Amino acid sequence: MSVATLRHDQERHQNEDVDSDVEQELAELEAIALRVVRREAANERDRAEIRKRLPGLRARKVGPAKLERTIHSVFVAGTISRWTAAAAGTKKTAPES
DSSP states (O other), X not given: OOOOOOXXXXXXXXXXXXXXXXXXXXXXXXXXXXXXXXXXXXXXXHHHHHHHHHHXXXXXXXXXXXXXXXXXXXXXXXXXXXXXXXXXXXXXXXXXX
């Protein structure tokens, strides 16, 4: 098995001579990435809020298909059904032996 040895090239100074156009583009790229991170965090909070509300609606006899349509398939009916089976009174119990 061969092993690669990396050596620093003294002639190449990484990112030392980056011009202002590149710096500007990097700053714009960072701003875009930060927006993505913030939106993803907000989406996770919203998904948690949706999931928190599902059992109460199932207990009030709203079906999983209706909930899926209402939340625009953020979660699908089968998943909603499994998560909320106890609240809906549809949870299957193991047979007694």
